[in-house]
Amino acid sequence: MTQGDYARMETAFARDYYVRNLALLQADMAERGLGALLIFDPESIYWLTGYRSIGYFTFQCVLVLREGGPVMISRRVNQQVALCNENIPIFVAIEDTDDAITILAGVVRERVAPSAAIGAETGSTYLTVQAWKTLKNALPNPMQDWGGVIERARTIKNATQLGYMREAARCAVAGLDAAVKAIVPGASENDLAAAMLHGATAAGSEYTRVPLVVTGQATGVCFTTWQRRPVKRGDVVFLEAASNVNRYHAMIARCCIAGEATAEQKRLAGIVIESLDRAIEALKPGTTSGVVDAACRAVFEKAGIATYFDHRTAYAIGIGFPPNWAEGRFLSLRPDDPTVIEPGMTFHIVPSVFMPEFGFCFSESVAVTDAGCEVLTDYPRELIEVAF
Amino acid sequence: MTQGDYARMETAFARDYYVRNLALLQADMAERGLGALLIFDPESIYWLTGYRSIGYFTFQCVLVLREGGPVMISRRVNQQVALCNENIPIFVAIEDTDDAITILAGVVRERVAPSAAIGAETGSTYLTVQAWKTLKNALPNPMQDWGGVIERARTIKNATQLGYMREAARCAVAGLDAAVKAIVPGASENDLAAAMLHGATAAGSEYTRVPLVVTGQATGVCFTTWQRRPVKRGDVVFLEAASNVNRYHAMIARCCIAGEATAEQKRLAGIVIESLDRAIEALKPGTTSGVVDAACRAVFEKAGIATYFDHRTAYAIGIGFPPNWAEGRFLSLRPDDPTVIEPGMTFHIVPSVFMPEFGFCFSESVAVTDAGCEVLTDYPRELIEVAF
Known part of the structure; x- marks a missing residue:
């Protein structure tokens, strides 16, 4: 059975709303010379994709690249609700026996050039300091604080x-x-x-x-x-x-x-x-x-x-x-x-x-x-x- | 009017429970050679003090010293609920026009020797990476990840x-x-x-x-x-x-x-x-x-x-x-x-x-x-x- 067999989840806005929001982030990345963004806040993820699992109390991240749709990295239990949403084309599952940051770092290494700067939503309460330290050590990329674009749009x-x-x-x-x-x-x-x-x-x-x-x-x-x-x-x-x-x-x-x-x-x-x-x-x-x-x-x-x-x-x-x-x-x-x-x-x-x-x-x-x-x-x- | 005029808040356990929990942390600090602990998780703060404001969605921190009771640093609106709790002898208010980390750093500088190592609950989702960076820059103290003691006790x-x-x-x-x-x-x-x-x-x-x-x-x-x-x-x-x-x-x-x-x-x-x-x-x-x-x-x-x-x-x-x-x-x-x-x-x-x-x-x-x-x-x- 494929994901398509599961129930579709209603999103609050038409598809073009999410397309515009993604374009806004990708334009900001181009302007700042960022190769990727890491988004952690459930509010930011909701604004970008319409995704609303109640499972946001455990680790989740959306990786935004310069082109293409968002990649979600989250627990296996969130896979259906993510893939039932047309704004999340790719989902990478974290098993309950995995270390979340190891999985995230692997996805980033696979999809982002090692020299590309990465902006991370470091003002989010959903990224812990320990996770951040582990992630920085696991990646060769320059990492920088990123935020404000989504907040301004939400205002x-x-x-x-x-x-x-x-x-x-x-x-x-x-x-x-x-x-x-x-x-x-x-x-x-x-x-x-x-x-x-x-x-x-x-x-x-x-x-x-x-x-x-x-x-x-x-x-x-x-x-x-x-x-x-x-x-x-x-x-x-x-x-x-x-x-x-x-x-x-x-x-x-x-x-x-x-x-x-x-x-x-x-x-x-x-x-x-x-x-x-x-x-x-x-x-x-x-x-x-x-x-x-x-x-x-x-x-x-x-x-x-x-x-x-x-x-x-x-x-x-x-x-x-x-x-x-x-x-x-x-x-x-x-x-x-x-x-x-x-x-x-x-x-x-x-x-x-x-x-x-x-x-x-x-x-x-x-x-x-x-x-x-x-x-x-x-x-x-x-x-x-x-x-x- | 003084704090004593406000309603008292019920705590879930008798005073000696909280006294023992504080002693457990202070013993751990002595063993690890830490001069202070910074606690951010609302669950940890509740375990230590019985404090349960619904205002935990904004910044709050409990500073634990080698001796004496916990010091809470939080928004002014949480002051009454903190001081109505006998397990929080000292409250330092953050005004809505203040920067929270500036206030916290000031309290730490006042109460902790500059050479003393500080353990921080860096696995908490309530301490952002940006707040952590600002705090580290504002303090001369060696800072280290701290956690696990409260979790083991809660188990x-x-x-x-x-x-x-x-x-x-x-x-x-x-x-x-x-x-x-x-x-x-x-x-x-x-x-x-x-x-x-x-x-x-x-x-x-x-x-x-x-x-x-x-x-x-x-x-x-x-x-x-x-x-x-x-x-x-x-x-x-x-x-x-x-x-x-x-x-x-x-x-x-x-x-x-x-x-x-x-x-x-x-x-x-x-x-x-x-x-x-x-x-x-x-x-x-x-x-x-x-x-x-x-x-x-x-x-x-x-x-x-x-x-x-x-x-x-x-x-x-x-x-x-x-x-x-x-x-x-x-x-x-x-x-x-x-x-x-x-x-x-x-x-x-x-x-x-x-x-x-x-x-x-x-x-x-x-x-x-x-x-x-x-x-x-x-x-x-x-x-x-x-x-x-």
Whole structure:
């Protein structure tokens, strides 16, 4: 039996999209005088080929040559999903008893002239230092850091990608809404998380990084999530739902009170929501990352609580494989950043306060348009008081 | 306000567990003549301190010195969750406008003598090659690869850890059962995945790597998961549910038929299940990884379909942060592996066949006991025919 007998895997874009992406890399290689590229990030591999095995937690590499299609080097178990994809003409299998770098070095020696310089995606968290050292020792080629080309291309979304992100936003809102409705006496954080995951997935989402479901005083501690705590009357309930369609993400965060909000909670929620409004108003082509951040941050500064808003205003969103759901590694809205905003950029705007008693975050996923920005997520932008 | 005003975070073990783990590292440093260790893996950091921020997708490092407690260097947003943990006495914040390695190098220069050798976890996927190069250039210290000590300690589970894994197994079975019950006419893969995630999470699970829900011919392609395909009459439905409690994992896979199984499907399922039985029987203290693998693989060889079982028989399980849910990087059951099996080792045994028409996998999570092995997951070990 041949590969052709196995199921074909759907790719998110037509073949010419991937052909253009490959051409972009090969043009960059020509310009830099590189004979080969070694790509390791699952996001980069997805952008180049549409390949999306869940097996990216073990070693995988795509070798790009000056001509011809990508060569994938990965575990045998990924062979079918690779070859079911028309953008990966060649797959070299690593057996579970093989050393991955030995196999990769053999493929490179076979296909790349020993004097040709090789660019490697050394900023990727999927290439370990030990693997890099072994690879360098095994190859005669000059090796250099390579990166930035794929990241720049990913920054601007096309109409199809924006369509996927609108779908993802709809799924994220479904997840959020299901979690809000699960806030009832007797429920635990896990019940809310279960409802959120169910709502987003049934609406059409693929797998994402862990969303956030936190209650009570723990909401004051950033980057925690559900851990079986019971929801108690008076608790703040922090919900950040996420979804993706064809790996293109959207997220939305809201805060609720199990019961009635205090006057102080209403005041603080108002500040965070106003800062979100200001960021959305300020986000448009031609302005800069730093200017939008300042517009958002000014609301906290005026209220005298800037010390509790201790991170960037927004991070770029798009392709993600867990634990990443964002493109914040290469684009965000943050203090003094001179990056110029362009149509097609997409962000998750996340103003928040994390105080000892509780925390609040209200967020939206947005896309920069020709004139301003489109809010992708559609849910009442308010502190939600739940009968409890 | 001080850190003490924020919520405390629950750790999975009593303080003395972490004290012993730190002492183990400091003894190893003394033996190797190392003045400091740099730890990057979220699993290693969790083992050492109990710290579990979901923010491990950006740079974080724990510096271990010859005396005193761990020093964490991470983004400002992780400060509360770090300092709410009594095992992290010192936290140095990286602002969102800082370069992470510049901050780390400053901390090392301040606390480690310039002539002292430093061991770094260079096998971790969370330290990039570019970060490593920058760090080496910024420090006068001799730097060396370090690893293996934490991995060896993680290999053998204690009674508390096994208790968490039994709980995780119960949650995974709840997720599996919910997905099986969601197989009804009109359902999609997403509906099954939604039910699985809901079932496991409501039962008590924390977040895991993506579980697997695949239908029809796509089940023949390893490492795919749900992608909105409708379940059709006669489809194979492949379900692999996962859960964790306090980050200690268990998984279980079963296959179903939407309707009645064919004679050929029953025969193949029988082969995979028999291979699983043989592996469980063979797994006991004193035998080797390779011997157990051979016992499992022999069933496929006898049936003449060994070519469709193209990976290791099992991988170790325990601590995981997505995209990892396993400890297979340092322990597995695979051909010719001489590793001796010991009580307290835990595995996910995953015999499978991936054929062009469909695939099958039946799996169990198990713990090696003094005399044999305990199956942690409890669900009928059979091909499930669902009225459809």
